[in-house]
């Protein structure tokens with residue numbers, strides 16, 4: 453179901469907007485060429501609509517009547533306009549439009565459509581304002597809510613820290629400098645003590661009278677700063693830039709830790725996280741096991757049905773692993789090799805769990821293009837207690853030995869440290 457409404461009377465510009473929307477948005481928006489069509493679409497789909505991109509002057513609404521109508525209904529509106537008149541801009545911002553875009557080039561249409569997407573994403577982004585002046589706090593809240601952010605408020609730094617503790621989803625903190633109890637710098641330092649820049653962004657607010665404050669904010673760990681009083685648009689741009697920088701970092705982190713084909717963790721992440729989990733288990737004298745599993749005769753699937761079929765089998769096995777063992781650390785650690793780190797499980801429990809998985813795989817049908825295949829897996833399990841000096845590489849070496857034995861013994865088997873292998 454479409455979530456955006458785009459209204460433009462020029463068929464040439466509408467064509468450009470459609471092209472940009474198809475490249476940017478996941479779903480096709482609703483399109484209208486005049487106010488009558490737009491109102492009809494709004495009334496029919498108002499519960500799904502998230503935001504609208506509206507041309508200011510339409511044949512049946514020459515003075516922005518559609519913008520007024522949609523704002524009255526509470527729908528966030530991005531305005532498209534051919535005029536760069538400062539008064540028009542001020543009037544529109546005063547009315548409460550989320551943004552306005554001057555029709556200048558292909559890039560401005562791109563910006564406008566991306567803004568629709570941003571407004572939708574912002575509905576799940578939480579922002580905290582730390583500011584002792586209730587007037588300013590209220591003003592900043594209004595600006596953020598105009599852009600659909602979910603807003604928390606704190607009257608001072610100490611309260612801001614409390615809220616951050618209770619609301620782990622907060623991604624951006626906007627903080628004033630002068631505040632009772634804990635000032636802006638102390639708050640930034642306290643936040644950086646607990647959260648890295650890639651997890652929470654901070655924008656400092658400072659009065660114009662002291663430009664050194666801005667620099668100090670950045671040097672103390674803030675990502676950005678704004679001098680008060682600020683332009684609404686500059687504020688919104690800074691907030692958007694910081695949130696988008698966090699999004700990009702998150703995406704990079706995801707890509708660096710994941711296997712592209714299956715979406716499971718990759719070997720690198722598994723090794724880092726696995727070592728930490730192992731050392732914790734040793735410290736707390738808790739059992740921990742590692743299972744390394746491998747598809748039997750996987751080469752035959754590639755040879756018989758092609759590489760794409762092989763990839764599909766790997767993806768489906770990864771999904772099964774995620775569904776059944778997702779509470780543990782699961783990774784694709786090689787071509788057709790997967791590893792599972794099992795904190796809390798000794799050799800017997802790990803063997804029994806892996807044997808259950810082995811049976812599950814054996815009974816399952818794996819879809820490939822126009823056909824299906826059956827597969828089996830073999831696995832080697834190593835427990836940390838069996839090692840004099842537990843390390844992840846020592847665990848891997850031992851699990852690999854057991855996997856090799858399972859292959860030698862005929863495959864579709866799980867073997868471990870215990871002599872009564874299953």
Ligand SMILES: Nc1nc2c(ncn2[C@@H]2O[C@H](COP(=O)(O)OP(=O)(O)OP(=O)(O)O)[C@@H](O)[C@H]2O)c(=O)[nH]1
Nearest residue numbers: 746747748749750751752754759760762763787788
């Ligand atoms: N489709 C696909 N195949 C892969 C991928 N990575 C590795 N392989 C294939 O996995 C196969 C592994 O073959 P082998 O090491 O001989 O092992 P096997 O055929 O599974 O036999 P055993 O492990 O001894 O039971 C090779 O044909 C690789 O090309 C991948 O990402 N996609």
